[in-house]
Structures are given as C-alpha cells and as structure tokens.
Amino acid sequence: MAVTMNDVARAAGVSLKTVSNVINNYEFIRPATKQRVLDAIDELGYETNLTARSLRSGKTSMLGLVLADLSVPYYAELASDIMKAAWSRGYRVLVEQSGNETEHEKAALQGPFRSLTDGLLFIPLSLDAEQIIAAAGSKPLVLLGEFVQDPRLDMVLIQNQEAAAAVTAHLLAGGRRRIAVLGAHDGDTTGSNGLRLDGYKAALTAAGVEYDPALVVPCNWRRDAGADATSRLLDSGVEFDAVFGLNDVLALGAMHELLLRGRKVPEEIAVAGFDDIDESRFASPSLTTVAPGRAEIAERAVELLIQRIESKDAVHTVQQPEAAFELRVRQSAP
Amino acid sequence: MAVTMNDVARAAGVSLKTVSNVINNYEFIRPATKQRVLDAIDELGYETNLTARSLRSGKTSMLGLVLADLSVPYYAELASDIMKAAWSRGYRVLVEQSGNETEHEKAALQGPFRSLTDGLLFIPLSLDAEQIIAAAGSKPLVLLGEFVQDPRLDMVLIQNQEAAAAVTAHLLAGGRRRIAVLGAHDGDTTGSNGLRLDGYKAALTAAGVEYDPALVVPCNWRRDAGADATSRLLDSGVEFDAVFGLNDVLALGAMHELLLRGRKVPEEIAVAGFDDIDESRFASPSLTTVAPGRAEIAERAVELLIQRIESKDAVHTVQQPEAAFELRVRQSAP
DNA sequence: CGCAACATCTGCAACGATGTATGCCGGGCC
DNA sequence: GGCCCGGCATACATCGTTGCAGATGTTGCG
Secondary structure, X not given: OOOOHHHHHHHHOOOHHHHHHHHOOOOOOOHHHHHHHHHHHHHHOOOOOHHHHHHHHOXXXXXXXXXXXXXXXXXXXXXXXXXXXXXXXXXXXXXXEOOOOHHXXXXXXXXXXXHHOOEEEEOOOOOOHHHHHHHHOOOOEEEOOOOOOOXXXXXXXXXXXXXXXXXXXXXXXXXXXXXXXXXXXXXXXXXXXXXXXXXXXXXXXXXXXXXXXXXXXXXXXXXXXXXHHHXXXXXXXXXXXXXXXXXXXXXXXXXXXXXXXXXXXXXXXXXXXXXXXXXXXOOOOOOEEEEOOHHHHHHHHHHHHHHHHHOOOOOOOOOOOEEOOEXXXXXXXX | OOOOHHHHHHHHOOOHHHHHHHHOOOOOOOHHHHHHHHXXXXXXXXXXXXXXXXXXXXXXXXXXXXXXXXXXXXXXXXXXXXXXXXXXXXXXXXXXXXXXXXXXXXXXXXXXHHHHOOEEEXXXXXXXXXXXXXXXXXXXXXXXXXXXXXXOOOEOEEOHHHHHHHHHHHHHHOOOOOEEEEOOOOXXXXXXXXXXXXXXXXXXXXXXXXXOHHHXXXXXXXXXXXXXXXXXXXXXXXXXXXXXXXXXXXXXXXXXXXXXXXXXXXXXXXXXXXXXXXXXXXXXXXXXXXXXXHHHHHHHHHHHHHHHHHOOOOOOOOOOOEEOOEEEXXXXXX
C-alpha cells in the first residue's frame, strides 16, 4: 500500500504529528529533526494523501468550473486561463460540462460535486438568478458570462454594450449602413445577447442610422447556426452590407457561408465578431472582433472566488468588476 | 455544519450503517425502512461527502487527464469527449495542463495529483517511455497521442501512417505532385510527426512520386507556426502545389498565409490537414482533413482505463487499440 | 418443535491526515 | 532556588464514510 505519515514517522524516529508539522512548515522544529523527516520522506517516497487532508481540514483546494461544453472555443480558452490562474494560487480546477441543460446546471450546483470543491465559477445558461441562489446555498460562487445579472451575486462582467457599440461604430465608420446582427432576437434586452444588441442599437442611434429589426436574426451561438442564419438572410432578399456575429464562431460561420455563396468579404460584405478567440486571428480573411479581456476575466474571477472562500464568514459586499475590452481590427472589416 | 449520515440516521430512527446501506443500494433493506431513510435524506438535504467516501474506500472516482493546454482546439474537443465518456460511467475528470513542460508532466504523474485520481489519461509530449514508466509507478495509466510508443504501456492509437497516406494519396489523385509538409523534420520517424511523415512518404512511393526533403518544413504545431513556415517556404522559392499540415491548425495557419500572399486555394495550392477539428468544416475555404475518430478514441481510452482501475490486481496484457479514421474531403483540396 | 437458512439491521474499527491540549526541557528573571 | 516562558515534540480525538463481523428476527421444513 501507499506510504503514510505513520511510516515516515517510524522511519525518522519521531511522532506522526511531527511529520505533519514538517510538511505544513510549522515554525518550531529543530533543523536536525526537520532534516531527518525530510530524508525519510524522500527515501520512502511519501506523498501526502490529499483526500485525507481534505476530510480533516474541510478544504479541497479545488474550484469547480461549470460551463456548457469545452468544445466551444471561447469556453476552452477561458477554462485554460482560469486553470492557470487557479494553479498559481494553489488551487486546482474541476470542470463540469452542463451541456447547457437546466438539470445538469442544477446538479452541478447542488449535487455531490459541491463537496469536492471549495467554491464554484459558474457560467449559467439556463438557470435564472433565483434558481442559482436557491441551489448554491452558502457555497462561495462567482458567476461569469452575462446571461444572469443580479445585484445579490458576485460576478465578473464583460462590457457587452460598450464593446458591441465599438464594433458597430467601427463598421459604421467603414461606411456600412445595413448591418445584420446574428444571434439575438429583436426583443432581447438581457443576457449577453440583449446587452450586445443594445450596444449595437446605441451605436446606430449615435450615428443617426435607423434600426431595422429585419436585420436581426436569432440563432444559437454556434458555427453552423451562423452559417444557416446567413443563408436564410441571403435567401430572404434583405439587403445588408455587413454582418455582426454576437460571438466569433457565429461570425466565422457567417463568413463561411458568404464566401461559399460568392460574396466578397469585406468588399461587398464586412464581417465582425465578438470574443477574439485564437482562431479569428488566422481565419481567412482574419476576423475583426472585440477582445473581452479573457485573461483579466479569468484572473479576477479566480481571485474573487478565492477571496470569498478564504474569508468565508466575513461580511462582504457584492462585487461585480468589469473587464476592459479592446477592438481588434482585421481583414474582414478593415 | 453540513448534514452527515449520523443526522440522517437519527432522523430516520435507524443506524448510521443502514443509511450507508441505503445510499449504496445494499440489497437487503425493507422497502419501508429504505423509504424512511430516503425521506430523511430529502428532508435534511443530506449530501454524501465524497471526500470522506474517498478516504474510506480508497477510490476517488476521478480520472486525471494530462494534456498540454486546453486552448489547443484538438485537445479541448478531445477533453470534452473524454469527460462525457467518463461521466456516463460514473467518473469525473480532473484536467491538468502540462504546458508541454517536462517538469509539469512529471509533477502530474508523481505529485499529489496522483492521490486525487484513480487513474490517468496522459498525452505525453516531452517525457519518454522510461520516464513515464518510472514516474507512474503502479497507478493505472493509458496514453493518448503517439509521441511515445512502447509495448509495455496501454495506449489508444491513431492510425497515423494510414491516415496521412490517405490524405497524401488524395492530394496526389488531385494531380498534385509537389506536396509540402508542415510540422515534421526530415529525419523524424517516431511520434505523431514521424509516423505521419512516414505515411506521406509511403503514399508518394506508391504513386511513383519522388520524395523531396526540401518540401518538409519543421515547426511547432500551432497556427502561427504554420503561417510562418508557409511564409518561409514561399520566400525560399521552392515550388509546391499543395500543403499538408500535420495537424489542422497548422494547415489553417498555412492557408491563412497563402491567401494573404494572394495564392488561390485550392486552384494554385491545395491544403489539407489532420484532426478534423470543428473549425475546419467552417474555414474558408473549408479544410480537407482526416478525422482520427476522436469520439472513439475518447470512449476506448476511458473504457480501457476504467477496466484497469477496476481490476487493478489482475494480470493483464497490454492493450493498444487503434481507432478508425476517415478522410473528409472539402473545398481546400477537392 | 427445533433448527437451519435467510433476510435485515447494527456496532466497531479503520481510512490518513490535522487541531487541540499538553508535556518536557533548558535558560533567564526575580 | 523557584518560576515562568519559549522552543520543540507528543498523544488523543476527530473529520464522514465504508468494510467486516456479527446480532436479531423470520421463515420453512424435516
């Protein structure tokens, strides 16, 4: 079986607790004793059993990350950043894919998954604020993404409106007047889609361009959906000289379809997205988009969550920091 | 504090052990008793403490997955599939990013990470077989990717040679004779790069086309490296009418550079890749590539690993199943 | 009726670590 | 000289669960 502290203690001729103290860097240990213990650890190849430590200490040093699916590039890249941020602070990340299903999201918040983590980073897609609050109980929780907004919950925000307005303004500055929007419904006002649509509208208004609901095409935030939506738009006969995909994969799907149908990008139709995933830089043509500050989001979210975990009982005011965004002008909309 | 089995036992008027038995679906429990326990669990909102369970049972029901970085699309998609496969068998996945660094890879195999998982899925990039065997000890282990091959280790294989040969043959069938290869070194014979290069050579030989080392460009398997390599190739004046990227992002990077330099794809230069990541289907033009059977790889790897875990002491012969591949012909090389 | 065989439930110890309380030793202070 | 204190090490209980070995009750059958 595995080597335990007991074995090390015996080998070093000290008590079990002294071994524990050495491992936990207890201050008052004679250098000689410490060395003897360390040698024994080395010799026996002892490894602390994190499970036992967790049971005793009540902490697992793991953060849960609940998101829809890692195969979505934005989530994968965000997850990567979050893991790095957590790692550098001594925490690991346990990822749970919700598949965007209500039941899975609930299960992730409530289920046995809870007991494995000290706190949760959650990108909600189908639960609302009430459900989240009810399900999370007292477990430290930080939300990401903007599908849920609530003054009672800690979350790291993206400047959806401002960033979307910046993209739209850029397209307008390039002379485009009929900018199609993929991924929102005409009436949307909340969630990432609603907020980004708002930004779009605000930029139109600021430029004195009329808003036309016919240009707003609802669809899932996926490549194929973006392509389909574009196809439908082209078939419908609605005129447009630019496409704004509310995320990058949508925009890339749209661009694919446009080129397939023989439209020139950006000469005839400009395309812009939102997220700045790695792929966008190397698309052909490369995609104009807005970087929502992914690394910053990851850092802040992890930091905020750990802060909540480590001062669990302290009273605290809700925090909702906003990450800075940056417009990335590329070939698809110069 | 949290509700424990003891609380449930008291509430239901049974012994602690009976609660445990109910939870673990022990056969011989009177339906009435079972119901009473379940009601108590419901009422108190009891959740089994997985940490304690793990300590006692010696199993964590978690699989470790060690890979370079989730921001690499192929890894992200594979991770997603692996998590689904594991989940459906009652296991969770703890991902560890090695960043392709030897020390991190070693730490993942040896460090405290070990005690958190029942077994490891490992995509080695810098450790060799000896180091892996030494570091892994007796922990169940299944390798993925082909940078390491060894008859002593369980692994799930891709048909690198055959698949690369199929891609090359397809390009040859399309009339291409000067096919550049990105991502391998002329001398490579082992690892994914060597095997794929072998397949390329075999297809050339079969078609009676001479192999020209000048067409083989070594580079990292990343988008920007693919673009750079292509740029260097164009500058060098070497003639070529097709590019075979040893993975998709390389090919996509190459395609980006080709289009940027005004070369027509596929008219002047055809492009093909390897992996069939989601993005390739919607690239412009869409990328011809080979699907290595990702879902099957994930399934097999998880199944094999779990089999090793659950029959730990049994003698077993090494298994190295191969996943079936499939050529996906698209616009970039019709 | 007695006893085996089975169904149902229980108590105790243990998994491997850490927190708390405490013991012991030597030296400085009154 | 006695006392206190800081430095160092230890014993014991404990975290919440499961494995093992019974204890108890119930049924069937010779």
